[in-house]
Amino acid sequence: MSRGEVAQTAKAYQVPAIERSMLILQALQQHGPLGLADLVSETGLSRSTCYYLVRTMAKAQLVESDEETRKYHLGIGLVELGSAATEQLGYLGVIKRYIFDLLEEMDATFVIYRRLDRGRVAIVDKVEPSHRLRVTVPLGTTLPIQGGSFGRCFLAYDHPTAVREILNAGLQRYTEQSITDVDRFLSEINGVRERGWALDREGFALGVSTVAAPMLRDGQPLLVVGAVAMAxxxxxxxxxxxxxxxxxxxxxxxxxALHRHPRGSSGLDGGVALDER
Amino acid sequence: MSRGEVAQTAKAYQVPAIERSMLILQALQQHGPLGLADLVSETGLSRSTCYYLVRTMAKAQLVESDEETRKYHLGIGLVELGSAATEQLGYLGVIKRYIFDLLEEMDATFVIYRRLDRGRVAIVDKVEPSHRLRVTVPLGTTLPIQGGSFGRCFLAYDHPTAVREILNAGLQRYTEQSITDVDRFLSEINGVRERGWALDREGFALGVSTVAAPMLRDGQPLLVVGAVAMAxxxxxxxxxxxxxxxxxxxxxxxxxALHRHPRGSSGLDGGVALDER
Known part of the structure; x- marks a missing residue:
């Protein structure tokens, strides 16, 4: 098959109604509740196409319409499907999908770290580029929390007293680039909290540098994603x-995507909504 | 327009491809990962229809295919749409959608309670049947936690010492049916923890009975849903x-739907997944 034929076959595989309904869902995801006229202008679909699609999607509760405002918004059906998708993918599955997006733009091996206890971190998953020359790490490896950028991402959200206790037990010199001075280490940690990510240049292994960021839940790192590369x-x-x-x-x-914090009128994240409606 | 014409018009509004794709998503939601043959038998769609649909849905990341097992599962696109839907609906919007399902089968006014502090509860939302004769309550009303079944749903998950302190301050007699004996109240609370729901028969207001259940998050009641009815x-x-x-x-x-606790290989809800893969 020629490239042209492949492209044509691939195109023929697509079902237009699904693609169009995705345009509608994406418009609602991006802009919040929209009326039919807004949906038409956002999606570029005809008014009747838009209407048939939202009607069908409303039946499946993918969208819902507000009787008062006559606007459409995303529906409870998506909450349930999203919940089931998260169960099927798992936390690591979700974060890995986002990491896949980085494979093209960053020449790194991506490592997912989880904290085991105060002083230790484990590698729980990884996403590697397909080319041969790369830095790699075995899954399940346990690493000291002072070891690299990953550890500082966890420590940045600890109580300062707890961090001092860990660091006062002594900072190890893994390479000549390791930070062994407690105050310098603390200032690195402060930097992580400000920027939201950490850098380690050959401080844990010569020739290897790492940039890492924590995935937060309720202000605490649930896991850390590190990009490990040649220095x-x-x-x-x-x-x-x-x-x-x-x-x-x-x-x-x-x-x-994983931990929603709905804002607004729910009254469950702050004051109580006591309006008479 | 006759009823028949209305039905026909309503049918014409539906876009078959969307309805068919919902059959696929629902099959995956219900059964977990499925191969194409399973999808065909679960949905009753033809093999080629199924194939075109999953191809299109895979492009939108509504489904994903596992290269090894050749099975399809729900995709990251649904996690994101579900997250956006939850934001748009809010917590109360989500719980209310589930309450709507009860309107047909239970002759009650549904009330959503939130705890204000140790001893007080507020009514934050309600869902009422449309017929005229019903028990109703004004939104925003603050109620004592010993007042009815709703309060026992919150108290059932408190520390026993805290409950005793609240109850020792005195149990009020609202009606002749009110439970005013601390030990009997405590045994009611134990019953709630076992069953997962509470009953109050005219103990708060004569002529009114309530059944209530807590919506739990991490083992604690986030809110309580009560069905308020004539005794x-x-x-x-x-x-x-x-x-x-x-x-x-x-x-x-x-x-x-709101608070997923993915199980299995994520290694984030229990031990660490340390398998070499």
């Missing part, structure tokens, strides 16, 4: 900065 | 039992 790859600050920001972004996206 | 409606135990079980069910469904 040369992370030699310039612009790359480090870009990687740090991207890791921060995907951790935030995964966190939002 | 006569809840005169027989079979009805009480049925209402209690149904309230328990919808609270569990809403809780699962």
């Amino acid at each position: 040369a790859t992370l030699a310039d600050d612009a790359t480090v900065e870009r990687w740090g920001r991207r890791l921060r972004e995907i951790c935030d996206s995964a966190s939002t | 006569a409606t809840l005169a027989d135990d079979a009805t009480v039992e049925r209402w209690g079980r149904r309230l328990r069910e919808i609270c569990d469904s809403a809780s699962t």
Whole structure:
């Protein structure tokens, strides 16, 4: 089959109504409740197509319409499907989907760390690029929390007293780049809390640098995602900065997708909604 | 327009591809990962229809396919849409959707309670049947926690010492049916923890009975849903039992939809997954 034929076959595989309904769902996801006219202009679909689609989606509770405002919003059917999808993917499955997006743009091996106890961290999963030359780590490896950027991502959210206790027990010199001064280590940790990501340049293993960011839940790191690369790859600050920001972004996206904090009128995250309606 | 014409028009509004894709999503939601042959037999769709639909849905990440097992499962796109839907509906919006299912089968006014502090509860929302004769309550009303079945749903998950302190301050006699004996009140509370729902027969207001169940999050009541009815409606135990079980069910469904606890290989809810893969 020629490339053209492959493309044509691939196109023929698509069901237009599904693609169109995705346009509607994405518009609602992005903009919140929209009326039919807004949906038409956001999706570029005809008014009648839009109408048939939302009617059908409303029946499946993928969207719901507000009787008063005549606007459509995402429905309870999606809450249930999203819940089932999360069960099927698992936490790691969800964060890994976001990591896949980074494979193209960052020449790194992605490692997911979980904290075991105050002083130790375990590697619980990884996403590796397919090319041969890369830094790799065995799953299940246990690492000391002072070891690299990953550890600082956990420590940054600990109580300062607890951090001092861990650090006062002594900072190990893994390489000549390891930070062994407690005050310098603490200032690195402060930097992590401000930026939302951490950098380690050959402080844990010579020739290997890591940028890492925590995925937070209720303000605490649930897990940490690290991008492990050859030191040369992370030699310039612009790359480090870009990687740090991207890791921060995907951790935030995964966190939002997994742990919703509905705002507004629910009255369950702050005051009580006592309005008479 | 005759009824027949209305039905026909309503049918014409439906887009078959959306309805068919819902059959696929529901099969995956219900059974977990399925191969194409299983999808065909579960949905009753033809093999080629199924194939085109999953291909299109895979492109939108509504489903994903596992390269090894060749099975399809729900995808990350649904996690994101579900997250956005929860934001748009809010907690109360979600629990209310489940309550709507009860309107047909239970002749009650449904009240959602939130705890204000140790001793007080507020009515934060309600769902009422449309017929005229019903028990109603104003939103925002603050009620004492010893007042009815709703309060016992909160107290059942408090520390026993805290409960004793609240009860030792004195149990009020609202009606001649009120439980004013501390030990009997405590045994009612134990019953709630075992069954997952509570009953109050005219103990707070004469002529009014209530069945209530807590919606739990991490083992604590986030809110309580009560079915408030004329005492006569809840005169027989079979009805009480049925209402209690149904309230328990919808609270569990809403809780699962809102607060997922993925099981299995994620390694984040228990031990660490240390398998080499």
